[in-house]
Ligand SMILES: Nc1nc2c(ncn2[C@@H]2O[C@H](COP(=O)(O)OP(=O)(O)OP(=O)(O)O)[C@@H](O)[C@H]2O)c(=O)[nH]1
C-alpha cells in the first residue's frame with residue numbers, strides 16, 4: 001500500500017462489464033490541471049469556481065468520436081479525499097472508459113491502487129478507520145440491513161462515542177499531568193474523587209462501546225429457543241424428541257415440569273440452547289404481578305411459572321405448543337385457555353413466537369383455520385415434523401444472527417480486543433487511584449488506554465492493519 005498523497009491518482013470506479021453510465025475518479029494535486037488539458041473548452045469554468053459543481057462537456061477521442069461527459073468537480077480540499085477531486089460521468093462502455101483513463105494517465109496521473117481513494121480520506125483525517133471499514137462494508141453489503149449498518153457506521157455511529165471517550169480521557173490525562181509538575185508543592189489539581197468519577201464514566205462509556213462491538217448472537221451469546229404453552233401441551237416430550245435423549249420427565253400429570261431444563265443443540269452448524277419450561281396456567285389471571293422475580297414467590301407452582309416468564313423475556317425464539325386436540329375447530333372456535341396463554345406468551349417474549357402443533361398423531365389431518373393456521377406440526381411420539389422444525393429454527397437463527405450485527409463485522413473483529421485492553425487499563429487506573437499509588441501510575445495507565453483506543457479509531461497507526469484493510473478494497477474506491 002502506498003501512503004504518499006502528493007501524486008494524482010485515477011481509476012474507473014464502475015464495473016468493467018459495461019453499463020449505461022461509467023465513472024472515472026481522479027484525486028490529487030494535479031486534478032484541475034489535468035481536467036483543463038482534457039477539456040480545453042472548460043478551462044475558464046474549471047478555474048472560475050472554488051465550490052463543488054458539475055460542468056457539462058464533450059470529450060473528443062480519436063477514432064472513437066465525441067462523447068458527452070458530466071464533470072463533477074471538487075476543486076479544493078473539501079472533497080472525499082481531502083484533495084482536489086473529480087468524477088467524470090459518461091457512457092459506460094469499457095473501451096471508452098479505458099481510453100479516457102489512459103489520457104488522464106498520460107497527462108500526469110497514475111492508476112490508483114484498490115482502496116487508495118478511501119485511504120486518502122483517512123490520511124486527510126476525513127474518516128477514522130471504523131468509517132473506512134464501513135465503506136468496505138457498504139461495498140460488500142449483501143442485504144438491506146447490512147447496508148443500513150454500514151451507513152450508520154459511516155455516518156459516525158461508532159466514531160462519535162469513540163471521539164467523546166478519547167476527548168474525556170485526554171482531558172483527564174492533561175489535568176493529572178499538569179498536577180505532576182506541582183507534586184512537591186502540595187497543590188491538588190484534580191481531586192481523587194474527581195479522578196475516580198471520571199474514570200468510572202469512562203468505564204461505562206467503554207462498556208457501551210464494547211456491547212456495540214459485540215455481535216449479539218455471535219460467539220458470546222448462544223441463542224435461546226424456549227418451549228412454552230399450557231401444562232400437558234407436550235413441551236417436555238418435544239424437548240426430548242428434539243434433543244434425542246430422555247432428559248425431561250414427561251407425564252400426563254399437568255404441571256410435571258417445575259424448573260426449566262436446557263439442552264445445547266447443534267443444527268446445520270448453528271449452536272443454540274433449547275429450553276423446556278413449566279406450563280403456564282395459574283399465571284393467566286395474574287397479569288398484574290408478573291414483574292415479581294421468581295425467587296420472591298412462595299407458592300412453588302407459581303414460582304416455577306414465574307420462572308417461565310423470565311425465560312420468555314430472554315428468548316430469541318419461542319415455540320408455543322398447542323396440542324392438536326386443542327386446536328380451533330373449522331368454525332374458528334378454539335380453546336380459550338390456550339388462546340389466552342398464547343397471548344400472555346406473545347406479550348412477554350421480545351422475539352418471534354411460532355405456533356407448534358404438538359401431538360399431531362391425535363388428529364389425522366390438521367384443518368386450516370383462518371389466521372391462526374399453525375406453522376409446524378409435530379408428534380413427539382412418532383417423531384414426525386421434528387427434523388423440519390429443527391431445520392427451520394437453525395435457518396431462522398442464522399438469519400437473525402447475520403442481521404443483528406451492530407457494526408460492520410470487520411470493525412468488530414479488529415476492535416473488540418483493543419477495547420477489552422482499554423477497559424483493563426482503566427480498571428488499573430481506578431485501582432491505582434484508590435490505593436493512592438501516585439498520579440504517575442494513573443497517568444501511565446491512561447496513556448496506555450488511549451493508545452488502545454487510538455488503534456480502534458486509527459489515530460495510533462499500525463501499518464499491518466492499514467494494509468489488511470485497504471488491500472481488501474477494489475480499485476476506484
Ligand atoms: N398422542 C401424543 N401424546 C403425547 C405426545 N407428546 C406428549 N404426549 C403426552 O402428553 C402428556 C403431556 O406431555 P408432556 O411432555 O409432559 O407435557 P408438558 O407440556 O411438558 O407438560 P407440563 O410439564 O406439565 O407443563 C404426556 O402424557 C405425554 O405422553 C405426542 O406426540 N402424541
Ligand SMILES: [Mg+2]
Nearest residue numbers: 235236256257
Ligand atoms: Mg413438561
